[in-house]
Amino acid sequence: MLEKTLSIIKPDAVKAGYSGKIITMLEENGFEIKAMKKIRLTKKQAEGFYIVHKNRPFYDSLTTFMSSGNIIVMVLEKENAIADYRNLMGATDPAKAQRGTIRALYGKNIEENAVHGSDSKESADFEIPYFFSSIEIL
Numbered sequence: 005m006l007e008k009t010l011s012i013i014k015p016d017a018v019k020a021g022y023s024g025k026i027i028t029m030l031e032e033n034g035f036e037i038k039a040m041k042k043i044r045l046t047k048k049q050a051e052g053f054y055i056v057h058k059n060r061p062f063y064d065s066l067t068t069f070m071s072s073g074n075i076i077v078m079v080l081e082k083e084n085a086i087a088d089y090r091n092l093m094g095a096t097d098p099a100k101a102q103r104g105t106i107r108a109l110y111g112k113n114i115e116e117n118a119v120h121g122s123d124s125k126e127s128a129d130f131e132i133p134y135f136f137s138s139i140e141i142l
């Protein structure tokens with residue numbers, strides 16, 4: 005089934021100049037970019053985006069990190085996009101991510117791990133409209 009997922013290139017990877025390489029990997033793996041923008045989140049906006057993690061010990065650190073610099077937010081489309089993009093990202097901790105995945109190649113540590121991807125249809129349905137209105141998505 006043709007699916008949409010939300011992808012974020014996180015501040016660590018944008019700062020390091022990996023955006024182009026990551027976008028190339030997305031295109032080479034069959035993801036079509038249906039929307040894209042570069043923005044900087046406020047701390048409050050990062051907290052709203054990661055609200056599902058509000059009781060996790062890393063919530064404050066994560067939302068401080070996610071608001072520390074520019075990010076690139078994209079809507080990606082492909083057959084089975086949600087699961088396939090999670091596979092292409094690799095495990096949360098880059099040290100444990102499979103070779104050749106985005107996080108293995110470009111992630112620094114378990115927090116500064118280069119990219120985000122929706123983890124379910126329910127997450128994608130919350131995350132895509134968090135950043136894009138319907139007229140901004142091809």
Ligand code: RTP
Nearest residue numbers: 062066095096114115116117119120121122123
């Ligand atoms: P994401 O939501 O960013 O795609 O990553 P994920 O599903 O692989 O990981 P998740 O458990 O949803 O955690 C969200 C983000 O929080 C940071 N994190 N830090 N210090 C820690 O132990 C820790 N654990 C997670 C990471 O930036 C992770 O991607």
Ligand code: MG
Nearest residue numbers: 120121122123
């Ligand atoms: Mg997650």
